[in-house]
Every structure is written in C-alpha cells, then in structure tokens.
Amino acid sequence: MTDKLEAERPLSPHLQIYRPMLTMLMSIAHRITGASLAVGFALLTWWLVAVSMGPEAYASVQSFFGSLIGRALLFAFTWALIHHMLGGIRHLIWDTGTGLDKVTIERFALGTIVGSVVLTILVWLAAYNVMGGL
C-alpha cells in the first residue's frame, strides 16, 4: 500500500508557479544566446564558403546580408554574441567568489542587459561608419 501511494504521488508544480526573477531570466538568456550563436556562426561559415566559391556566390550572399532580413539577423547575432560575452565575464567574476551578494547580482543582471544593447548599437554605428553609410 505504501509503495503504491509513493509511486502515485503527484509532482508539485515548479516552472508553472515560480515567480520569474531577473537573475533567473538572465541565466536562461545566457543559454539561449549561447545556443543561438551556433546559428550565427553558421551564417558566418556560409559567408566564408561563398567567398571561396567565387564572385557570383559572394554577390548572392552579400545581397542576402544586405537585405532587411539579413541585417536584422546579423544585428540579432551581434547582440547575442555581446550578451553572451558579458554573461561569460559575469560568470568569470562569480568564479572568483565575489559579486554574489543580493545587491550585486541585480546590478550585474541590469548591467548585462543595458551593456549588451549599448555595445551592439555602438558596434553597428562603428561598422556603418567604416563601411560608409546605409
């Protein structure tokens, strides 16, 4: 009887009921950006392959990356890369045993969000500056 009861015990709710917190969301974001980098680097590989295949392939890839969708993808890739990098730095700091108090972890979370957006925009402004206009 006891065994049967134990086997039938329901599992208490978890994700369904836990209040989302910024720190927790940053951890999930770190994973998602990390995984999406694999997709981003596939784009980079595609570009490199096209470069080696000659002017026609290169031109078609360039026109895709130049399109609105292409640029949006690259912008998202840049943001994911920077977000993941800042997250990585955060983890390096934590690995030294510092920055784990309740106040600092919130600052790190906010800093990663703001920093990733600002740096992404700066990178794109710099890129447009170098490449010359839109």
Next chain:
Amino acid sequence: MVQFTLPKNSKIKKGKEWNPPAVDADPDRWREYRVYRYDPEGGENPRVDTYWVDMNDCGPMVLDALIWIKNKIDPTLTFRRSCREGVCGSCSMNIDGTNTLACTMHAEEAQGAAIAIYPLPHMPVVKDLVPDMTQFYAQHREIEPWLKTDSPTPQKEWRQSHEDREKLDGLYECILCACCSTACPSYWWNGDRYLGPAVLLQANRWVEDSRDERTGERLDDLEDPFRLYRCHTILNCTKACPKGLNPAAAIANLKRKMVERL
C-alpha cells in the same frame, strides 16, 4: 531529466471556493488565499482551493492564515509547522511565487491580490502542502555532516581560533528548510544526481571547518559533473533563502577549493 510540464497525475484542477465573503463585505478585511490541495486517498488530481481569511481575526503571518483556515474553515488542510519563528524550517513552502517560510512571511508582503500557496516545487507530494523530503535528507546524509578527525580526541574540546570560527558564519545558521534547493531549476531537472544548494552549503560548512581533518576526502566526494557542477549560478537559491544565507557563494567557494588544490 528536463520535463517542463507536469505529469498527467500532477496537473492541477480547479478546486472549491470555501467561504466567499458577502458581496458588500469590506475587501480590506477579507484576504483571498489560493491553496494547493492533494488528497492521497481520493485518487483525484491535485486542485487549488480558495479561502478567504478574516484579517480582523487573524495574525499577520501567512502561517497564521493557514492555521486560521484549518481551525475555522477546513480542518482537512494539511501542512507542516512547529516553531512559528523561523528556527525549525518546517513550514517552508511556495508562497506568492517564491519559496519561503510561512511563519516569517507577512501576508502584506505578498505581491498578488490573492496569496497563492503551493508545496515546495518539483517534489513528490504526500498531502496538500506536505512534500516528501526523503531524498533531500538522504543527500544531506551523503555529505557526512559531522566532524571527522584522525588526531586523538583532545581532553577537553576541539580548539578553534576566533578567526576560524568566523568562517562558519553564514553557513551554520542553515535550518535545512529546502527553500533554496527546491527553488533551483538545476535541482528540479537533476535532483537525483545534483546535490542542490542546501546540501552543498552544508558540504562547504564542513570543508571550511578548521577542526575537520578530512577536507580532501570531502572535496573528492564532490568532484563530479553532477553532484557539484550542475550549479550554473542561476541564483534562485540565494534569492529564496529565508535566513538570508548565500548558498550560491558557498558553492562558488567549493568550486574555488577544487581549483586551488590542483
């Protein structure tokens, strides 16, 4: 393994409204509580029942409200409680979306209009708000939470300097309520192999104890991709701890000890 949804027998059904106050009742006087219920004898799925607590007649803490409901409305409501002052760790549960102790949480602190109460997350439920803690306690036993020495036992006490004693501050206060471990997604998905924040904080407490002489052995036992390294610094543990301790920092310290001894 990661399973984001609840198993079929655990899906929550709509429950009963026990004592809805009169339409013209003072809304500030009646506080709404939505409480997880599970009856092991009925063969039915868990449900969420709604109660209204008369705040003119009830103490300020969430535990007061649960006791009020049990005394005045529904004697079948089941939960663990003992000290009612945050020392015993019995009344840990998920209140208003966060794991904490019912006895030290003011009902006024809740963000939700209705206060939702569930058992500690991702645990087998014995009844209502009572989870089965067997595995949690077994994991605590596994780290051998006692002083281990090879030197002959001294005539009087094991001596410790004030500085060494201070290293145990923030560790010895843990009451093993399991709020941190059951707030941790890594523990949700891999609780069978990952020790979880509460047990790792205890492990760190014995690693840091200057009187213990088996530090190396303790670290050996933790050197494992799951037991220790499933911690991904999600930090739900530190945010949940009702005693204000920092399991994440304790785990970071263990990871550092691992590297330092290489």
